Amino acid sequence: MFNNVYPREKYLKKIRPFYDSDIIKVITGIRRCGKSFILKAIMNELIDRGIPKTQIIYIPLDRRGYKNIKTSEELETKIESMLGDDENYYLFIDEVQNVFGFESVIHAYAEEGYSIFLTGSNSYLLSDEISTKLTGRYLNFETFTLDFSEYLEMKRFFKKKIDQDIYVEFEEYILNGGFPKTIEFDDIQARQTYTRGIISEIFEKDVKTRKRISNVPVYERVQSFLLNNYSAPFSLSNLLECLEKEGYKTKATTVRGYIEDLKKAKIIYECNRFDLKSKKSLRREQKYYLSDLAIYFAMNTDNRLSYGPSLENMVYLYLASQDYQISIGKIGKLECDFITRNTSGDYAYIQVTYTMQGEDIKATERIKEREYRPFRKIRDGYPRYIVSLDRFRDQQEGVHHINAIDLFLGKEKI
Incomplete structure (x- = not known):
């Protein structure tokens, strides 16, 4: 149906179990992160499974021929014009927030058993609109730029x-x-x-x-x-x-x-802080991470790499795209870069640094002390990791030292 569509398996495998469900599938993420191509990849998979093209309704609202659809009535008229005599339909609407009052139309077709896939460029779509009008009837799939x-x-x-x-x-x-x-x-x-x-x-x-x-x-x-x-x-x-x-x-x-x-x-x-002593989330001195590092380099004349912050940002995005819950760890006056909890409820502690190697032995010792010290204050038995770009590992005190590139390529796991 669509040629030259790179299938992003990272997201397709999350959505695939719901292809035939009447639960509305909402794919959100920053503009131009590839949501439309995820829709196209799903349609290609349905065709490969033997679903007739007549059962697939595709409405890209930011494309020529569809941009004039602005109201729920116009959207419903367009959908009806594309229906035939089939019993089951797969409805794909790209950039659905362009239509005012789309929720009532979507809800009606979901009630009729249609499998519906929506994309939206921002979380206004999810937090302010769908969540109140389609309560309990949708799943959100957060999408990031390419890892x-x-x-x-x-x-x-x-x-x-x-x-x-x-x-x-x-x-x-x-x-x-x-x-x-x-x-x-x-x-x-x-x-x-x-x-x-x-x-x-x-x-x-x-x-x-x-x-x-x-x-x-x-x-x-x-x-x-x-x-x-x-x-x-x-x-x-x-x-x-x-x-x-x-x-x-x-x-x-x-x-x-x-x-x-x-x-x-x-x-x-x-990303908010979590105090390990009080077991409370702290709404101060939080950190902000970019949805893509290219945003920084495109908006600044200085293209020199600052590997420490860049690597930390990338590790955050990796964890978020893997559906981890993430906090910054506060342990007294010390900080652990990330406390994570996976979908199974298992915790882990992570420190991120560009390298564990200094310009001389004393500098190396200072770096190692800085990275290992917060872990010594943690009393539970959950795993601890240091993520860096070092090619050689520094395994000490029961801490797992992981090469960042190996982590991003799936050769290592947290």
Whole structure:
């Protein structure tokens, strides 16, 4: 049905058990992360299973011929015009948030037993609309840009050259990011121009149209602050102080609102702290991670890699895409980069560092002490990991030392 569609098995295997269910399948994620192609891959699989094309209804609302569908009545009329005499139908609607009041139409077809697949570019779709109007009738599948393994597989799929040195490819991946379409461009400046266009599109379509921005310069400064301080502890008071020094007049509630807008547009993800002593989640000094590192490099003139924050950001995205629940660990005055819980309820503690090796023996000892020390304060028996780019492992004190690239390629697991 669709040619040259790279099948992202990482997500297809999560959705596949529900192909024939009347539970509504909602695929969310930042714009241009590949949601439409996941829909196309599902349709290809249905065709391969022997489902007749007449039973597959595909409505891409951001494409020519469909863009004029803006109301629930127009959407229903379009669907009805595509139906025939078959009993069972698979309904695929791409960018469904473009239709006002789509929920009533979707709910009606779900009641008739249709298998429905929807995509939406932002979490306004999920948190503010579907969750209240389709209660209990949908499953959300969060989608991310290509991870490193998918990036390499997609390059092979489209017969792009892959460097024999995996570390060269890894560095290019950090700069290029994982927006699937960037693989088409061989020039890094073209990739960055494309990524800047995505951010501009998100602002115009997912932020300004959903919520009136009262002070665009302040919004842009807040966005710039968060993009430039990814993987670092965040303090609202520090940001407000910074804005005041730069001559911006605003309120804490306004800034919080702009941060929520960035989260809902999937540009950033928030990770809160968890105090291991009090067993409570802390809503201060949280961290923000970028949905794709290319966002930072596309929006800044400085392309020098800062491996520590970049690697931490990548580990966060890896864990989130594997459906881990993630917190930053606070142990007294010490910090553990991540506390995770998998779908089976098992916990793990993770430290992330670019390397365990310093410029001399004393520097190496300081790094090792910094990374191992938080683990010594943890009293339970859950596994502990250090993730770095070192080619040689430093296994001490029962801590598993994992090479980050091996983790991203599935050769190691947490």
